[in-house]
Amino acid sequence: xxRRIYGLETEYGITYSFNGQRRLSPDDxxxxxxxxxxxxxxxxxxxxxxxxxxYLDVGSHPEYATAECDNLYDLVAQDxxxxxxxxxxxxxxxLQLSDEGSRGSIYLFRNNTDSAGNSYGCHENYCxxxxxxxxxxxxxxxxxxxxxxxxxxxxxxxxxxxxxxHFGLSQRAEHIWESISSATxxxxxxxxxxxxxxxxxxxxxxxHVIVGDSNMSEFATFVKVGTTCLILSMIExxxxxxxxxxxxxxxxxxxxxxxxxxxxxxxxxxxxxxxEMTPLELQEEICERVEAYVAKRDIPSDQLEALRLWxxxxxxxxxxxxxxxxxxxxxxxxxxxxxxxxxxNLPLTDPKxxxxxxxxxxxxxxxxxxxxLAAKGNLIRMVDEARIQMAVTQAPExxxxxxxxxxxxxxxxxxRDFTVDWVHLKLNDQVQRTVLMKDPFKSHDERxxxxxxSL
Amino acid sequence: MTEQEHIQKxxxxxxxxxxxxxxxxxxxxxxxxxxxxxxxxxxxxxxLEDNAEEFVRNYVQKGGE
Numbered sequence: 001x002x003r004r005i006y007g008l009e010t011e012y013g014i015t016y017s018f019n020g021q022r023r024l025s026p027d028d029x030x031x032x033x034x035x036x037x038x039x040x041x042x043x044x045x046x047x048x049x050x051x052x053x054x055y056l057d058v059g060s061h062p063e064y065a066t067a068e069c070d071n072l073y074d075l076v077a078q079d080x081x082x083x084x085x086x087x088x089x090x091x092x093x094x095l096q097l098s099d100e101g102s103r104g105s106i107y108l109f110r111n112n113t114d115s116a117g118n119s120y121g122c123h124e125n126y127c128x129x130x131x132x133x134x135x136x137x138x139x140x141x142x143x144x145x146x147x148x149x150x151x152x153x154x155x156x157x158x159x160x161x162x163x164x165x166h167f168g169l170s171q172r173a174e175h176i177w178e179s180i181s182s183a184t185x186x187x188x189x190x191x192x193x194x195x196x197x198x199x200x201x202x203x204x205x206x207x208h209v210i211v212g213d214s215n216m217s218e219f220a221t222f223v224k225v226g227t228t229c230l231i232l233s234m235i236e237x238x239x240x241x242x243x244x245x246x247x248x249x250x251x252x253x254x255x256x257x258x259x260x261x262x263x264x265x266x267x268x269x270x271x272x273x274x275x276e277m278t279p280l281e282l283q284e285e286i287c288e289r290v291e292a293y294v295a296k297r298d299i300p301s302d303q304l305e306a307l308r309l310w311x312x313x314x315x316x317x318x319x320x321x322x323x324x325x326x327x328x329x330x331x332x333x334x335x336x337x338x339x340x341x342x343x344x345n346l347p348l349t350d351p352k353x354x355x356x357x358x359x360x361x362x363x364x365x366x367x368x369x370x371x372x373l374a375a376k377g378n379l380i381r382m383v384d385e386a387r388i389q390m391a392v393t394q395a396p397e398x399x400x401x402x403x404x405x406x407x408x409x410x411x412x413x414x415x416r417d418f419t420v421d422w423v424h425l426k427l428n429d430q431v432q433r434t435v436l437m438k439d440p441f442k443s444h445d446e447r448x449x450x451x452x453x454s455l
Numbered sequence: 456m457t458e459q460e461h462i463q464k465x466x467x468x469x470x471x472x473x474x475x476x477x478x479x480x481x482x483x484x485x486x487x488x489x490x491x492x493x494x495x496x497x498x499x500x501x502x503l504e505d506n507a508e509e510f511v512r513n514y515v516q517k518g519g520e
Contacts, residue, residue: 011519020506022513059517115511120519184520210520219476305476312478325488327476339492340503351508358514359499369495376491380476 001236002299004229005068005127005199005399005440008079008221010214011061011120012086012363013111016097018104024097029106030060033086033093047420049393049409050081051401061120062086062108067401068127068422068440072226072302074396076218076382081391083110083363090364110214111361112171113156115354119175119188122214124225126207127199127440129236134180136235136242137191142179143245144231144286145190145211146254147269147279149173151313152224153258154213155330157337157348157357165348166259167337169330171213173258179250184210190250198422200438207232211254216361216370218382219309219327226306230290230299243289245282246272253279261330262321284314327380332373333360402443403435410455425451 014033016024024032034044034056045055051067064082069075090106097104113119153169160174178189192208199206209228215221234240247253253269257279260267268276277285287310294307316324325331337353340346346353362368365375373379395405407425411418417428425448426434433454435447 013514013516015514015516017510017513020509020513022515026516057519059519061516061519063519109514114514114516116515118516118518120516123520188520309476309478315478323485326484335488336492336495339489340496343493343496351511352503354511355503355507358511359502369499372495372498373491376495378488378491382476 001129002233002297002303003070003441004232005070006075006225006229007066007068007125008075008225009063009065009121009123009125010079010082010110011057011063011122013109013114013120014060014062015107015109016102016104017107021104023102023104027060029093030056030062032096033062033089033106035096036089036092047404047408048085049395049405049412050078050391051395051405051408052078052082052085053422054082054085059118059120062089067395067405068399069396069401070399070441071300071396072222072306073383073387074391074398075225076222077387077391078396079221080218080383080388084388084392087363087365108363109358109361110216110363111154111358112214113175117174119172121172121188121210122212123192124209124212124228126209126228126232127197128205128207128232130197130201130203130205132205132236133238134193137180139244139246140235140242140286141228141231142190142250143247143269143271143282144228145209146247146250147257147282147286148224148227149213149254149257150261150279150283150317151310151324151328152212152215152220153261153328153330154215154220154361155261155333155357157353158258159349163259167261167334167348168258169261170254170258172211173255176211176251176254190254199440204440213329214361215329216374217327217329217332217379219380220329222382223306223309223313226303227290227310229303230294230307231286233297233299234290234293237293240293243285244271244273245286248272261334280314280317287311287314326378329360329370332370332379333357336360336369336373398443400437400440400442403437403445403448406452407448410452414455416455427451427455 014026016029047053053065055063057063066078090108094106149170154171156168156171158168159165177187180191181189182194190211192210197204197206248270256267270276325335360369365371395401419426423437435451
């Protein structure tokens with residue numbers, strides 16, 4: 001399929017700090033953060049009127065899962081809306097805590113690691129055809145996911161026992177242990193195979209990509225999801241002969257690539273067939289194949305735009321990565337850290353450097369360093385703020401999410417008791433009317449219209 | 456440049472209002488970035504001077520997923 005359904009789940013890190021001292025545990029501050037949600041939905045796990053899901057996840061991480069999107073601009077807007085929604089919760093929780101006499105500030109981070117080696121994720125979900133061949137994933141998708149960090153990585157100052165402190169591309173390099181598996185918390189894989197399609201299980205699967213970083217950059221989110229869609233189209237199209245790029249050791253390659261952001265460490269990955277290539281060469285080869293594939297097909301224009309931008313990034317990476325500070329997280333962060341280090345003559349291990357690394361991901365629009373750079377026009381935006389604000393209350397119109405959002409809004413207005421999940425809309429009255437939405441592509445349904453009109 | 460880079464969006468698509476992103480940033484913008492980074496570092500100087508070490512050390516979460 002070329003038109004595809006996808007969504008992002010993002011776990012946020014949270015802390016409450018006064019002069020550097022942690023005053024409340026993440027559990028406690030998350031509970032305060034979700035008071036408003038619980039008051040609204042009588043649960044800390046709710047679906048909102050924009051079709052998204054907002055909840056407190058394992059480990060007290062506030063988590064936001066976007067509604068199903070079939071358009072990359074919608075996805076960026078829905079994902080940004082999640083951050084704005086959580087920020088509004090932060091604002092009211094901050095007021096409550098001040099009223100209760102606590103002195104301190106809530107920090108909500110959109111990153112993937114803390115200072116103690118714990119990790120939390122940004123998972124990409126792609127609706128795929130049921131009939132899948134994992135060998136084709138190994139040959140083409142895994143090599144793509146392992147090497148795309150050269151442009152999609154959020155960057156991080158990493159310290160490891162063996163290599164000391166260095167600037168790495170991926171926030172997740174030290175936290176991914178397997179290539180393909182069904183685990184998530186104990187042994188994180190690159191892709192997760194647990195079979196929860198949230199759709200007609202005879203027709204669809206849901207590919208769960210775990211390996212990616214939480215991007216601040218809208219550009220990176222747009223391009224990573226768009227290009228992954230194209231790779232999946234090629235994998236699903238059995239008439240397309242894929243070049244076998246199976247990696248000899250995907251996890252080892254993932255870590256080595258992360259350690260060599262500028263390619264001056266001459267990192268090469270080894271394919272199962274013995275061939276060696278740089279991560280940039282691997283990306284270029286995949287990109288070339290994708291370009292040949294789309295030439296003969298009717299591909300959605302937003303995915304073609306992602307492909308064009310991907311090619312542009314690869315060309316620039318060959319010339320001078322630093323020019324990409326206007327679109328890639330790791331380059332923007334690296335530039336900021338280097339400016340600080342040059343000015344104060346600091347080593348990478350300096351706490352100020354680590355604080356800048358962290359504050360880049362601060363979701364507070366006035367405080368967060370990504371947001372301050374973006375506000376000055378230093379990072380490219382893919383959608384304007386008005387579109388993000390609209391996505392705070394409006395679900396995507398072209399997918400199943402439209403019906404979920406409309407149902408939640410109407411049921412709330414009419415004060416009706418209801419239960420919603422990804423595939424069901426249910427009224428908890430005597431008749432217990434339920435609409436089952438097995439097709440995520442379908443944005444209209446007569447049964448849904450009847451249910452909505454009866455409210 | 457390859458063929459694909461010239462593909463035009465069909466006018467019926469709703470993405471048309473989205474701004475077209477330039478493929479490469481220009482060097483003037485890079486100069487601008489240098490100034491902006493320096494200004495930003497000036498602005499957050501106080502934050503960085505204050506308790507950076509404690510803040511970072513105390514930023515501890517539980518594992519997620």
